[in-house]
Amino acid sequence: MDGPSATERDAQEAGDAERRAPAPGRTEAGPDVQESVIEARGLTKRYRGGQLAVDGLDLIVPARSVFGFLGPNGSGKTTTIRMLMGLIEPTAGTARVLGRPMPRAARAVLPQVGALIEGPALYGFLSGRDNLLRYDTADPTADPRTRRVRVAAALDRVGLNAAAGKKAKAYSLGMKQRLGLAAALLQPRRLLVLDEPTNGLDPQGMREIRTLIRELAADGTTVFLSSHLLDEIEQVCTHAAVMARGRLVAQGAVADLAAGARGRLVVTTPDPAEAARVLKEQGVADVTSDGDRVAGEPPARDLAEVNAALVAAGVRVRGFTVERASLEDAFVALTGEGFDVAG
Numbered sequence: 001m002d003g004p005s006a007t008e009r010d011a012q013e014a015g016d017a018e019r020r021a022p023a024p025g026r027t028e029a030g031p032d033v034q035e036s037v038i039e040a041r042g043l044t045k046r047y048r049g050g051q052l053a054v055d056g057l058d059l060i061v062p063a064r065s066v067f068g069f070l071g072p073n074g075s076g077k078t079t080t081i082r083m084l085m086g087l088i089e090p091t092a093g094t095a096r097v098l099g100r101p102m103p104r105a106a107r108a109v110l111p112q113v114g115a116l117i118e119g120p121a122l123y124g125f126l127s128g129r130d131n132l133l134r135y136d137t138a139d140p141t142a143d144p145r146t147r148r149v150r151v152a153a154a155l156d157r158v159g160l161n162a163a164a165g166k167k168a169k170a171y172s173l174g175m176k177q178r179l180g181l182a183a184a185l186l187q188p189r190r191l192l193v194l195d196e197p198t199n200g201l202d203p204q205g206m207r208e209i210r211t212l213i214r215e216l217a218a219d220g221t222t223v224f225l226s227s228h229l230l231d232e233i234e235q236v237c238t239h240a241a242v243m244a245r246g247r248l249v250a251q252g253a254v255a256d257l258a259a260g261a262r263g264r265l266v267v268t269t270p271d272p273a274e275a276a277r278v279l280k281e282q283g284v285a286d287v288t289s290d291g292d293r294v295a296g297e298p299p300a301r302d303l304a305e306v307n308a309a310l311v312a313a314g315v316r317v318r319g320f321t322v323e324r325a326s327l328e329d330a331f332v333a334l335t336g337e338g339f340d341v342a343g
């Protein structure tokens with residue numbers, strides 16, 4: 001085979017890494033040589049059984065974004081993350097993480113990436129703190145003299161100080177998840193990859209993790225998280241990509257994705273049946289009623305005329321608005337399917 005040998009390539013990549021790596025602790029960029037921290041081109045995975053799990057994925061994750069990776073069960077999210085992290089080889093296409101090819105540059109890239117994938121691996125018989133000490137000890141780049149300080153800071157960051165001395169097997173799923181996050185935060189990271197990070201957390205725990213993600217992003221860390229919770233993505237993410245059946249159906253800024261879907265016309269009235277009839281007459285599609293709320297797709301015509309028609313028909317109109325489309329509306333419009341919230 002032509003081209004450089006593996007050793008030459010490694011040496012060349014090590015040089016690349018030095019040139020590309022920002023100063024430690026850099027929080028804001030000057031001219032950024034590397035606009036995207038993850039870049040996939042035509043990324044494809046066909047499993048040995050013939051299952052096409054990911055099909056020609058083109059994905060761009062901008063630096064310093066909080067990027068939501070959305071999709072129902074089986075849509076290929078985990079397979080994509082495993083390819084990006086160099087855990088499995090793609091069948092076709094390329095993936096670059098922090099500007100380097102994966103899985104080839106995994107050894108140079110992964111120390112700069114904190115990952116929480118498919119639940120953290122923990123020793124149940126060790127305390128939360130001892131689990132983190134163990135993780136830190138396993139990291140050859142970690143200075144043993146500052147180990148305890150690092151572990152204490154990580155525990156503090158995820159709100160596990162009070163429970164640090166408890167055995168991990170006594171932790172709730174949410175606490176285990178936070179301990180996994182703490183492990184990912186032992187070192188400063190340029191990229192965090194989190195697979196369903198709020199899985200198993202109660203609403204308060206979810207809020208805490210969301211706040212933490214925002215803080216990390218504000219410090220300059222890019223966060224890539226998979227989730228099936230649309231409202232979570234809307235609350236915490238700046239950008240998102242939507243997968244369906246192994247293919248990417250949309251990606252972009254969350255606000256733009258939601259704006260791509262049309263809002264719903266909502267009429268509040270004590271006369272819902274009559275209102276529904278008039279709205280249909282006026283060309284409003286997909287009319288639904290729920291108590292005193294009648295909603296539908298806004299027609300192309302002037303909404304003032306629709307309102308006037310309601311009033312002329314004797315419908316007592318208390319409210320007449322177009323509700324902003326949510327990411328969920330966009331998702332349903334894009335994939336033609338509802339979102340599996342239980343997933």
Ligand SMILES: Nc1ncnc2c1ncn2[C@@H]1O[C@H](COP(=O)(O)OP(=O)(O)OP(=O)(O)O)[C@@H](O)[C@H]1O
Pocket residue numbers: 047048049051052053054071072073074075076077078079080
């Ligand atoms: N090791 C494997 N061998 C064969 N098929 C697999 C393997 N792993 C996943 N698949 C299949 O590939 C497809 C995509 O799965 P993947 O786990 O990537 O989806 P996902 O979006 O992460 O879903 P979930 O949220 O359920 O994890 C599914 O049809 C799945 O059954």
